Amino acid sequence: MSRIGYRTVVLPTDVEVKQDGNNVTVKGPKGEMTAEFSDMIAMNIEGNEVNFEPTGKYDNKMRSMHGTSRANFNNMVQGVSEGFGKNLKLVGVGYRTQLKGNVLELNVGYSNPVNVNVPEDLKVEVPDTTSIKISGINKQHVGDFAAKIRGIRSPEPYKGKGIRYENEHIVLKEGKTGK
Structure with missing residues (x-):
């Protein structure tokens, strides 16, 4: 059984928390987030210090909400103080990317480039033509956008070509054995 819900969340000195009933607003140097x-x-x-306590009978629903609430609040605090980021690499001959304003253009082996609009709450950088850095204060939005980009050309299992996370290891399959 997980005990995440019982852990105390320690607030950094530059983070403010305001609670209005079930709505919580967390404000820090990188931005502001509100959640219910x-x-x-x-x-x-x-x-x-912030603690989370169950208010009723501690059944399965209460147990899952206890840990989830604490984890979501901790992610909000970490997001407004430090931020979250994901790095993607393009692996393949001719695979490249560039950022044109608010549009990420990917050349990943299709006949036409794939254009992806960058959400307003995320920051996308292209340090070189084969890498993408995504950062933001909302952990879920950063992960979803990175997964969306990776899904455009997932790494294939024979040569490993495609878009992958920076430290992702692709297990390559063995090709046909010609008889």
């Missing part, structure tokens, strides 16, 4: 939490979990703010 379940009324099944009570959030207690004491100085620079």
